[in-house]
Amino acid sequence: MMKTSDPKEKSLITKKDLNKVFWRSFQMEFSWHYERQMNMAYVYAMIPILRKLYQTKEEMASALKRHLEFFNTTPHIVTLILGINAAMEEENRLDKEFDEKAIDSIKTSLMGPLAGIGDSFFWGTLRLIATGVGTSLALQGNILGPILFILIFNIPHVVLRYLFTGWGYKLGTGFLKKIQSNGMMDSLTLGASIIGLVVVGAMTASMIDITIPLSIGSGEEAVTIQSILDDIMPQLLPLAAFGIVFYLLKKEVKPLSIIGGMAVVGILGAWIGIF
Amino acid sequence: MILQAVLLGVIAFIAQSEYALGTSLLSRPIVTGLFTGIALGDIKTGIIMGATLELAFIGSFSVGASIPPDVVTGGILGTAFAITAGAGTETALLLGLPIATLTLILKNIYLGLVIPTMNHKADSYAEMGNYKGVERMHLIAGFGLSLMLALIVSISYSIGNNAVQSFLNVIPEFVQTGLTVATGIIPALGFAMLARLLINKSVAPYFFLGFIIVAYLDIPITGIAIFGAILAVIIVNIMNFTKKNEQSAQTTDGEVLDDEDF
Structure with a gap:
């Protein structure tokens, strides 16, 4: 499973070069644009490797052009692909027979699957936990809220980003094929979805705030509508709100229209005196 | 006033530069709210408004090629106008959302x-x-881009402050109440967007599990997240165990799963 390049050829890329790639990879979304998305940032991160490997103008030009093609993946773990590409560029430099197209095709074929697992883990799970913990403190005005928000997200993020640089370089192209074939990718995605959904469910119960204080009946007999609802199930209205919005999103209603709808419901409700 | 406008611009510049800093979430309203509060001398309000805007904007993040409403200007200007006007969180939201959409x-x-x-x-x-x-x-x-957003924030804050004040004065009471109610409901949108990202038939029950536990037992989110992580490991293990039994004839190549990052 290790990339076994011919032992007589010594490797040109050092730990230091890979560290430069790691640091430069932090800018992966800095120059994002609609036409080719992360392409300029990808070249920017690869340049320390390319400078090390290619001295002639022609070689450098062809390598730069190669990496200016369209690119997009989860930015936090892009270092996996950068590492693999670094190993391939090195091989390209050492082996005259090497097909340069392979560098591009590996890059293109990996960015999709990596984004699939990366987006659901970083955006779905990790950010969600950070948001849940951070906002529940910050809503009370606690300064730990924003601080924990940043730490919970970025400690795992930077550790994984760093580890993936080395793994990508060492394991070369065999890596993702391997984890895809023994189902590890599915397991990771499933696990991440479970954590994410448990937290979304929890946040639905604790952070959506709707109550109907209006009471019916009079005098001693008066009960608020809210207390009737609470007897059926606590937090029933937040769940209903979640369900309605979920349904609307499925029907492809635009998020901004949904927010507009909420404002209308709130204002009308306040006008007739429900809220 | 001018100093504050400049400070807010600097905050916007740094926030947008999160994309040079590993997409590290510095641009999120929960973070910019804190800094806006510091710049305007009301830290606690800044944090609370930031958290509320964070929940409203929770569905607003870029996956793939879609660019969401701009949380940098929406978060900073929404919070800043609300603090300066001495208004409530619903004002931050009322102003933040359209600003974010215009900047987009x-x-x-x-x-x-x-x-x-x-x-x-x-x-x-x-x-x-x-x-x-x-x-x-x-x-x-x-x-x-960082510079562009910084300028938008500085300029809007310098010229918009008085306009915002007089605009708020003419809004009737029940509209304000209604918007406060809407502020409470808006997180539902973010949660639904996240759920859509994660959900399919086989994992849908976990959403209700999380909901029921908190609705009845009122456990803090941190506890729920830990619970969810443990549950995920158990489920994945069970699933792999059954899968392994099914294909026990085949030679399997190792326990790669056990030391993964849960």
Whole structure:
């Protein structure tokens, strides 16, 4: 499973070069644009490797052009692909027979699957936990809220980003094929979805705030509508709100229209005196 | 006043530069709310408004090629106008959302026309093997956007403050109440967007599990997250165990799963 390049050829890329790639990879979304998305940032991160490997103008030009093609993946773990590409560029430099197209095709074929697992883990799970913990403190005005928000997200993020640089370089192209074939990718995605959904469910119960204080009946007999609802199930209205919005999103209603709808419901409700 | 406008611009610049700092979530309202509070001398209100805006904007993050409403300007200006006007959190939201949407228009022009132009410049540098030129295009493109958002925030804050004040004065009471109610419901949108990202038939019950536990037992989110992580490990293990039994005839190549990052 290790990339076994011919032992007589010594490797040109050092730990230091890979560290430069790691640091430069932090800018992966800095120059994002609609036409080719992360392409300029990808070249920017690869340049320390390319400078090390290619001295002639022609070689450098062809390598730069190669990496200016369209690119997009989860930015936090892009270092996996950068590492693999670094190993391939090195091989390209050492082996005259090497097909340069392979560098591009590996890059293109990996960015999709990596984004699939990366987006659901970083955006779905990790950010969600950070948001849940951070906002529940910050809503009370606690300064730990924003601080924990940043730490919970970025400690795992930077550790994984760093580890993936080395793994990508060492394991070369065999890596993702391997984890895809023994189902590890599915397991990771499933696990991440479970954590994410448990937290979304929890946040639905604790952070959506709707109550109907209006009471019916009079005098001693008066009960608020809210207390009737609470007897059926606590937090029933937040769940209903979640369900309605979920349904609307499925029907492809635009998020901004949904927010507009909420404002209308709130204002009308306040006008007739429900809220 | 001018000092504050400049400070808010600096905050916007740093926030947008999260994309040079590993997409580290510095641009999120929960973070910019804190700094806006510091700049305007009301830290606690800043944090609370930031958290509320965070929940409202929770569904607003970029996956793939879609660019969401701009949380940098929406978060900072929404919070700043509300604090300066001495108004409540619903005002931050009332102002933040349209600002974020308006900025998105300018941002789309920048991302759709300006950077691609620089990209073509980078192409011609690449043609000549000039890696320094390529690097320069990347950096200019990135810092240009940070600068643009910083200017939007500074200018809007300097000229918009009085307008916002008089605008708020004419809004009737029940509209304000209604918007406060809407502020409470809006997180439902974010949660639903996240759920859509994660959900399919086989994992849907976990949403209700999380909901029921908190609705009846009122456990803090941190506890729920830990519970969810343990549950995920158990489920994945069970699933792999059954799968392994099914294909026990085959030779399996190892326990790669056990030491993964849960």
